[in-house]
Amino acid sequence: MTEPELSERIAELTRAVPGVADLHGGVFGEVATYLPGGRVPGVRIRPDHTEVHVSVFWDQPVRATAEAVRTTVQSLVGTPVLVTVEDVVHPTKENQ
Incomplete structure (x- = not known):
């Protein structure tokens, strides 16, 4: 799988993990995988690890949600996965 496909x-x-509101690109949008003609915010692939930055819903267990993201992504990439919860957001009908 190519890096663009993998990211x-x-x-x-990650978006399919219960409790995840969305990926989060960091304060200045600096966390991303840059692709020709676009980017995938919230995902940074390194040779020795992968970073995933997310926003979670406030009514979900933050640590358990981060652990679910880590487990899900690690099974795909085969390297350690670092999950950063950047924001906690209120669940609304639009973002669930």
């Missing part, structure tokens, strides 16, 4: 798959799997 997009990581984003897809």
Whole structure:
């Protein structure tokens, strides 16, 4: 799998984890995988680890949600996964 395909798959799997509101690109949008003609915010792939930055819903267990993201992504990438919870957001009908 190419890096663009991998980063997009990581984003897809992360968004599907219960409790995850969305990926988060960091304060200045600096956390991303840059692709030709675009980028995948919230995912940074390194040779020795992968970073995933997320926003979670406030009514969900933050640590358990982060652990679920880590487990899900690690099974795909095969390297350690560092999960950073950047924000906690209120669940609304639009973002659930």
